[in-house]
Amino acid sequence: MGILNIKTGLLIYTNAGHKPPFIRQAEGPLEMLDSVHGPVLGAVRGLVYKEDKTVLSKKDMLLTYTDGVTEARNQANNIFSDKRLAEFMSSREFESVQDAVDATVSEVIRFRNGADPLDDMTVMAVQFLRTPEETAGPKLELTVPNRLSENSSVKEHFDAFAEHYGIPQRVRLKINVVFDELLTNIISYAYQDNKEHDIEIKVELSADRLKVSMVDDGIPFNPLGVETPDTNLPLEERDIGGLGIHLVRNMIDKVSYRRRIDKNVITVVEYLKADRK
Numbered sequence: 001m002g003i004l005n006i007k008t009g010l011l012i013y014t015n016a017g018h019k020p021p022f023i024r025q026a027e028g029p030l031e032m033l034d035s036v037h038g039p040v041l042g043a044v045r046g047l048v049y050k051e052d053k054t055v056l057s058k059k060d061m062l063l064t065y066t067d068g069v070t071e072a073r074n075q076a077n078n079i080f081s082d083k084r085l086a087e088f089m090s091s092r093e094f095e096s097v098q099d100a101v102d103a104t105v106s107e108v109i110r111f112r113n114g115a116d117p118l119d120d121m122t123v124m125a126v127q128f129l130r131t132p133e134e135t136a137g138p139k140l141e142l143t144v145p146n147r148l149s150e151n152s153s154v155k156e157h158f159d160a161f162a163e164h165y166g167i168p169q170r171v172r173l174k175i176n177v178v179f180d181e182l183l184t185n186i187i188s189y190a191y192q193d194n195k196e197h198d199i200e201i202k203v204e205l206s207a208d209r210l211k212v213s214m215v216d217d218g219i220p221f222n223p224l225g226v227e228t229p230d231t232n233l234p235l236e237e238r239d240i241g242g243l244g245i246h247l248v249r250n251m252i253d254k255v256s257y258r259r260r261i262d263k264n265v266i267t268v269v270e271y272l273k274a275d276r277k
Contacts (some may be wrong), residue, residue, distance in 0.1 A: 002062075009056040009132040014049045015039045020082070020088050024100075026059035030090045032082075048261050061100060063089065068119035070165050072108050076114050080108055086235040093196055097125035139163055140203040145196050146187045146216075154179050158203060163207055169268050175203075175212060178268050181244035182214060182223070190264065198212025211255075213267045221264060222257045224249065 001012035013021075013033065017040040023031040031054075038049040056062065062253040065085075072080040088107055092101040101123045108121060140161040144150040155176050162172045183199070191197055223245050249255050254269040 004056070004128070005071060005131070006128075007132070007163060009058075009060075009128050011054050011056055011062070012051055013054075014038075014051045017043075019065055019070060019220055020153060021062055021064040023054070023056070023062040023087065024059060024063065024089055024094070026061075030086055030145060032086065050261075055132070057154065058131050059061075059127065059129065061094065061097065061127040062105070063100060063124055064124050065104070066120060066122045069104065070119035071119060072112055072121065073115055074111055074113050080111050084111070095127075098129050100125040100158050116221055137205045137207070139205070140201075141196050142201040144201065146191060146199055147174050147196075148184065148186075148187055151179060151183055154183060154201060161203060161205075167205070167210060168272070171210060171272065172245060175210065175268075177247055178212060178252065181248050182266060183269075184266075185223055186214060186218065186245065186266075187217050190216050190221065208272055210270045210272060211267065211270075213265060217263050220259050222259075223266065224257050246269070 001009050001016075004011050014037045015033070015035060016038050017036060018031050020036075021036040023033065033052070033054065035052050037051065038047055070080050070082050070085055074080075085104070088104070092103060094103065104123050105121065116227060138161075140157060142154060142157055144154060158175060158179070161167075162175075183201075186199060195219055200213075202211075202213045202215075204211045204213075220268065248268070250269045253271050255266070256268075257264070257266050259265070
């Protein structure tokens, strides 16, 4: 599984016992992504898979394939092999991803020379065609301990960042509410021990948006899954909790949550309108 940032060329990937993909670099040697991050999916319940990163340059091509390619056998019972595939990828020029796939499949069929296939054969190619952009604009990165007293420090750092880069006052107020509600929620409920934990905060500013991410290593918890409180009920009849999350969801353009291996990641995005200085 891989996630390719189509602006920067950053590829984050994990390999669950699969054959190692190749990167056919436009300028440079053939690269094999030979890290294996765990066994085949489903072999062990609850297994956590690690991940690696690489960066594709303009016109780099990524080739993935099943073992039906490299373990294909010919009439003499010889296998096609990873080495043969690497030599083929290095020696050929490909006009497109379609050409790369068709040529690879044809080469394996030619090698089999009439021998029956022993397994399925699947090939997929992806080519990065654009010039990678530089990563987006200025960032503010903080790591704070899980103490409520840190809220004011976080907001002070953010206010200084916002002032320096001319972030509109209406956006600043919204993000301060985000810190009030979401950071307080993390500090108050994410941890089941009395130990000190680090909370990572990243603020990223680009031309049209402000993105804030908060990462903690607390228990798995999706605050966006909390039931929306019924604000029409009298105060004495309402359940406690959920109002702050409800407020954030309604005032911020985008709010999302995901569990990343052993960490909670909550992200908010506020789009900047024409009033930014």
